[in-house]
Amino acid sequence: DAKTTQPNSMESNEEEPVHLPCNHSTISGTDYIHWYRQLPSQGPEYVIHGLTSNVNNRMASLAIAEDRKSSTLILHRATLRDAAVYYCILTNHIKAAGNKLTFGGGTRVLVKP
Amino acid sequence: DAGVTQSPTHLIKTRGQQVTLRCSPKSGHDTVSWYQQALGQGPQFIFQYYEEEERQRGNFPDRFSGHQFPNYSSELNVNALLLGDSALYLCASNPHIWDREGANIQYFGAGTRLSVL
Numbered sequence: 001d002a003k004t005t006q007p008n009s010m011e012s013n014e015e016e017p018v019h020l021p022c023n024h025s026t027i028s029g030t031d032y033i034h035w036y037r038q039l040p041s042q043g044p045e046y047v048i049h050g051l052t053s054n055v056n057n058r059m060a061s062l063a064i065a066e067d068r069k070s071s072t073l074i075l076h077r078a079t080l081r082d083a084a085v086y087y088c089i090l091t092n093h094i095k096a097a098g099n100k101l102t103f104g105g106g107t108r109v110l111v112k113p
Numbered sequence: 114d115a116g117v118t119q120s121p122t123h124l125i126k127t128r129g130q131q132v133t134l135r136c137s138p139k140s141g142h143d144t145v146s147w148y149q150q151a152l153g154q155g156p157q158f159i160f161q162y163y164e165e166e167e168r169q170r171g172n173f174p175d176r177f178s179g180h181q182f183p184n185y186s187s188e189l190n191v192n193a194l195l196l197g198d199s200a201l202y203l204c205a206s207n208p209h210i211w212d213r214e215g216a217n218i219q220y221f222g223a224g225t226r227l228s229v230l
Binding site: 101 | 117146148154155156157158161169171203205217218219220221222223224
């Protein structure tokens with residue numbers, strides 16, 4: 001499984017943007033980049049995913065480097081509810097039937113009021 | 114529309130005992146995966162069920178087994194419990210997508226916290 005590398009933790013002030021980096025230098029051409037987050041005492045929840053182009057949804061934006069060896073999850077205005085562990089995960093969509101997710105340690109985001 | 118539900122929420126067992134955890138997938142989903150999350154670590158994939166068969170398996174011993182029922186719900190069984198089996202056990206579901214790209218989004222339950230004493 002292709003691996004990802006993320007910083008252990010990051011801090012942000014409320015209402016400010018948060019940029020969460022992820023390195024995936026061994027990514028293959030068929031790997032999608034997924035981001036999940038895990039709030040305290042909850043299971044992980046899907047945030048966003050992409051293949052080559054930048055993506056936006058109501059939760060966040062995903063910026064993917066041109067060589068696809070890195071990506072950045074952007075929370076545009078962090079709130080206290082965004083405090084969570086954020087996981088960057090590669091999944092191969094050629095294998096259907098719900099591919100397993102390989103979680104690393106993730107980045108723990110602390111949002112200060 | 115109910116999401117993924119797991120039961121029980123908490124469980125305490127002693128070493129050597131056996132435990133069964135249950136999961137009901139999100140409505141419309143037919144594939145169920147199980148993950149183990151030790152304290153302070155990311156979830157680790159145990160196995161995945163589709164059409165009542167184990168389709169993928171992670172690096173877990175045979176003490177870990179599962180089952181999927183015709184209504185797509187699933188059970189995780191762990192035999193001969195060890196202290197190291199203490200963890201949060203997460204169930205995730207997704208639809209079985211063959212052709213549509215980018216749709217492999219898994220939905221997780223809140224988990225079952227297992228403590229082995």
